[in-house]
Amino acid sequence: MFWNAVILALREIRRNVLRSFLTILGIVIGVAAVIVMVTLGDGATAQVTQQIASLGSNLLMVTPGKRMGPGQNVGAAPFTVEDAESLRRDIPQLAAVAPMASKSMSAIYGNANWSTQIAGSSNSYFEVRNWKTRTGRLFSDSELRSGAAICVIGGTVRSKLFGNQDPIGANIRLQNISCQVVGLLESKGQSTMGSDQDDVIIIPLRTFQRRIAGNQDVNIIQVSVRDGVSTARIQQDIERLLRERRHLSASDENNFNVMDMKEITAMLTSTTKIMTALLSAVGAVSLLVGGIGIMNIMLVSVTERTREIGIRLAIGAFEREVLMQFLVEAAVLSSFGGLVGITLALLSSVLLASLLKVPFIFNAPIVAVAFLFSGAVGLVFGYFPARKAAQLDPIEALRYE
């Protein structure tokens, strides 16, 4: 009975290829939208995770403020260079400690003007981030101590200000200071949430504090933990030390955060997740609309085929057999929409992933769910028309013209 219904359904679809195609368009778009969004979302998340992992799983970021991410000083005092000093002195398991302060501003060289991120830090920064120079050098101890007007630039800043010229030894203007380029960093490429890691100028922290910020603030301390040491343990040590230095009593909450890679990843991918969820919701609505489209066409089809239904019933078909026929037809139709949608989604995901430079990740569960869901949409929205067909009076149906 079931297979007969499937055969009848396929025959009916073959007879009305164009109409069938238009009927399933809503389902196709819905399924495709959901799968594309989830696939690209997965890709973006994987990329973020991978880039963060490339920083090293031994990295910890210490930021002032409560709970929220870096740069959000929710009523909490910034750190000082002394905080970073004491971390390095008192926690021997730390490989490097890089205090840092930063600000966006314009860098000018000749006629070229480029708005970028200026960060003040020490050589430890390059160590923590595992970053090397391509040409030139890093800072010397005396330059760091005296706050010399020198800088190390990223690949993007170089190409914007210097084109293909050699930047080493040139002087660029940052606000009111003239700053000599001593090093060019290796390219790290496009990154985390689409920001360009190479779009940066690093100067000694003291230079930054004295001549740009005009204060002693440290906005973030990045530390790397020695190999083979548990980051969780160190996280606790850092917290204990900083609570003491910031004079927090036992009842006070931390007014700073020590985040490891997992937490940073979660924070950075949360936006991607929200986007994915929103767009998937759009896809779900489209599936609903697709279902209503199927119901509409099935109702038209039942009316058109009243005579056929009359003949079937008169010949001895049971109500449930006619119900089954139309239900299966709707389900086959919508599953077919699901299959077309899946094919379309996978093709466009591959294409979009390569355009957006995120990895293509095949998410089998979501494809399976989308397929089953499209079939279910057919069953749900096909039920009403199918019942209408099954309950026709055979005599009335035969007289129908």
Add this chain to the structure above:
Amino acid sequence: MAETTETDHVPLINLRSVTKTYGRGTAAMQALRGVDIAIEAGEFIAVMGPSGSGKSTCMNILGCLDTPTSGNYLFKGVEVGALSRDQRALLRRQYLGFVFQGFNLLNRTTALENVELPLMYRGDPLRTRHQLARTALDAVGLTGWEGHTPGELSGGQQQRVAIARAIVTRPALLFADEPTGSLDSSRSREIMEILTTLNREQGITIVMVTHEADMARYASRTIHFRDGLVVPEHETDHKGGH
């Protein structure tokens, strides 16, 4: 089937003061107004009467497609009015064949598939279906036309497909509502030959509605309708008897 009628006094079909009213209130229309009919297995009945006299209405009731408004319909002694829709469908499947007024074949469906339809609902496997459907098409002289759709067949051929579909399940009872209504006289005679052969050789009981006295002559008995009533036999001068 003939031997059961000898010993069994229950007629195959028994209508007792059957009425049928369409609509209700002032729009009510009484199509049958107390019909009594008994038909024995093996008979070939012609049903005649003016248009609107209730022939098709009566056929629908006899064919278990519809139920009487009042009165009783006993099929093989079973009260049809008390059966559910599905039970009546089962009855139609097992015992009845229909040749509807105006063919009623499925469009864009081959002759073979049309004839297979009742077998599909009976649950026959595909091979049996093909075999029986071919045999039925042979019986109505349509060998070689299996793959043609109704649109590619003449009126006479379509009617023969309809007959093949009605007899493919080897029903005990065949209903034909004006099977020759749209055919010329030589085509009509071919159809009547087929029905007569089925009645004589396969023992299928036939109830046929017709407007033409020529066609009624093939039958063993004629029932006349007028204004929703059966005209008593003595009032119909030259017809009937067996």
